[in-house]
Amino acid sequence: GQQLNQSPQSMFTQEGEDVSMNCTSSSIFNTWLWYKQDPGEGPVLLIALYKAGELTSNGRLTAQFGITRKDSFLNISASIPSDVGIYFCAGQLDSGYALNFGKGTSLLVTP
Amino acid sequence: KAGVTQTPRYLIKTRGQQVTLSCSPISGHRSVSWYQQTPGQGLQFLFEYFSETQRNKGNFPGRFSGRQFSNSRSEMNVSTLELGDSALYLCASSLAAGPTGELFFGEGSRLTVL
Numbered sequence: 105g106q107q108l109n110q111s112p113q114s115m116f117t118q119e120g121e122d123v124s125m126n127c128t129s130s131s132i133f134n135t136w137l138w139y140k141q142d143p144g145e146g147p148v149l150l151i152a153l154y155k156a157g158e159l160t161s162n163g164r165l166t167a168q169f170g171i172t173r174k175d176s177f178l179n180i181s182a183s184i185p186s187d188v189g190i191y192f193c194a195g196q197l198d199s200g201y202a203l204n205f206g207k208g209t210s211l212l213v214t215p
Numbered sequence: 216k217a218g219v220t221q222t223p224r225y226l227i228k229t230r231g232q233q234v235t236l237s238c239s240p241i242s243g244h245r246s247v248s249w250y251q252q253t254p255g256q257g258l259q260f261l262f263e264y265f266s267e268t269q270r271n272k273g274n275f276p277g278r279f280s281g282r283q284f285s286n287s288r289s290e291m292n293v294s295t296l297e298l299g300d301s302a303l304y305l306c307a308s309s310l311a312a313g314p315t316g317e318l319f320f321g322e323g324s325r326l327t328v329l
Contacts, residue, residue, distance in 0.1 A: 146307070146322050149318065149319075152317055200270070201271070202248065202263060205257055205259075
């Protein structure tokens with residue numbers, strides 16, 4: 105599969121602060137997705153993006169599909185302790201193709 | 216409605232043995248995908264089944280195989296286990312006619328190979 109470069113690898117922030125993470129690829133994807141994985145659980149879909157330039161929000165989360173179709177960004181506003189977990193980006197070339205996942209960004213929120 | 220169910224949740228095997236993992240998708244979901252998750256490699260795609268047919272396959276050796284039954288339940292098998300097969304194996308189901316990015320994951324089966 106295509107390699108997705110996700111950064112930062114880990115980060116910690118203070119409760120109430122905004123955080124950002126991003127994902128880049130050398131290949132074009134037609135779908136970008138963001139998942140979150142809590143310890144002992146499987147990943148859960150947060151946001152799906154289907155159009156270049158698209159900006160989509162889900163509560164305090166906002167994600168953007170880069171106009172080059174080679175990158176995506178996830179922002180979390182006003183972080184809270186339950187935001188702790190590993191965030192994965194995933195790209196899909198087209199419907200019918202498997203997802204390619206980044207290696208994740210581990211987020212820690214301190215009170 | 217019940218989520219994706221994977222069994223067993225934890226298992227320990229020794230090198231050379233084989234293992235079978237089971238996945239029951241969300242009711243109505245016909246596509247089932249399997250992923251291997253390790254700290255070093257992250258989430259890697261194994262294969263995807265739809266209507267009992269393997270539609271996509273990742274870059275894993277032939278020791279890794281799977282199948283899907285008429286009720287959409289799926290199993291994956293790993294033969295001749297190696298230490299490097301220790302991982303969390305995740306199953307995900309999808310509602311769409313083909314695989315989409317909107318996957319619903321189970322909690323995984325954690326395999327330890329000694």
